Amino acid sequence: QKExxxxxxxxxxxxxxxxxxxxxxxxxxxxxxFWYRQYSGKSPELIMFIYSNGDKEDGxxxxxxxxxxxxxxxxxxxxxxxxxxxxxxxxxxxxxxGNKLTFGGGTRVLVKP
Amino acid sequence: xxGVAQSPRYKIIEKRQSVAFWCNPISGHATLYWxxxxxxxxxxxxxxxxxxxVVDDSQLPKDRFSAERLKGVDSTLKIQPAKLExxxxxxxxxxxxxxxxxQYFGPGTRLTVT
Numbered sequence: 001q002k003e004x005x006x007x008x009x010x011x012x013x014x015x016x017x018x019x020x021x022x023x024x025x026x027x028x029x030x031x032x033x034f035w036y037r038q039y040s041g042k043s044p045e046l047i048m049f050i051y052s053n054g055d056k057e058d059g060x061x062x063x064x065x066x067x068x069x070x071x072x073x074x075x076x077x078x079x080x081x082x083x084x085x086x087x088x089x090x091x092x093x094x095x096x097x098g099n100k101l102t103f104g105g106g107t108r109v110l111v112k113p
Numbered sequence: 114x115x116g117v118a119q120s121p122r123y124k125i126i127e128k129r130q131s132v133a134f135w136c137n138p139i140s141g142h143a144t145l146y147w148x149x150x151x152x153x154x155x156x157x158x159x160x161x162x163x164x165x166x167v168v169d170d171s172q173l174p175k176d177r178f179s180a181e182r183l184k185g186v187d188s189t190l191k192i193q194p195a196k197l198e199x200x201x202x203x204x205x206x207x208x209x210x211x212x213x214x215x216q217y218f219g220p221g222t223r224l225t226v227t
Binding site for chain 1: 146161169215218
């Protein structure tokens with residue numbers, strides 16, 4: 001079992017719709033959860049982080065965390081073609097030294113006009 | 114605020130040759146990370162420094178990879194000798210020393226081993 005799992009996609013959504021991305025993790029004691037966006041040929045860019053159960057909203061993005069079920073999700077509302085990218089979920093386990101993150105393989109999102 | 118700087122951006126070498134990558138973190142960031150990202154996969158941590166000390170190098174192939182951060186600022190990652198499977202993007206990231214600090218990535222170095 002991978003430590004952090006994501007559906008590789010591609011997740012195809014029409015422009016203006018909601019894109020829903022899921023991520024599950026194996027370390028029940030994980031503390032911090034991050035979503036990065038990575039455009040093709042570029043480096044990952046931090047878009048959201050969440051530490052507590054529940055929802056956290058930032059603009060068109062909402063991160064949802066459920067520690068009991070060990071999943072974290074990202075919703076992108078009013079999806080735009082510029083949102084087409086790979087979205088990486090990253091998790092810090094409770095045993096992780098410093099701020100070590102374990103990344104999932106990423107979900108590719110395609111927003112079609 | 115300047116971001117994480119890396120050089121070179123691209124490198125092509127033959128197998129068994131050596132190569133070095135350089136990283137300058139965001140000013141004031143005590144923690145520095147080197148990741149390897151193979152095409153189609155998420156980044157994998159190779160080594161993590163806090164100031165000039167190694168915090169985690171459990172996934173660094175120490176028979177061929179080495180890294181240093183002598184003055185607690187810039188860092189160099191070296192591969193010697195390179196193998197075909199080392200073809201990847203090498204990403205440097207940095208963060209503040211405090212708990213739950215977010216990591217910020219540099220532009221990466223794309224290495225092709227032929």
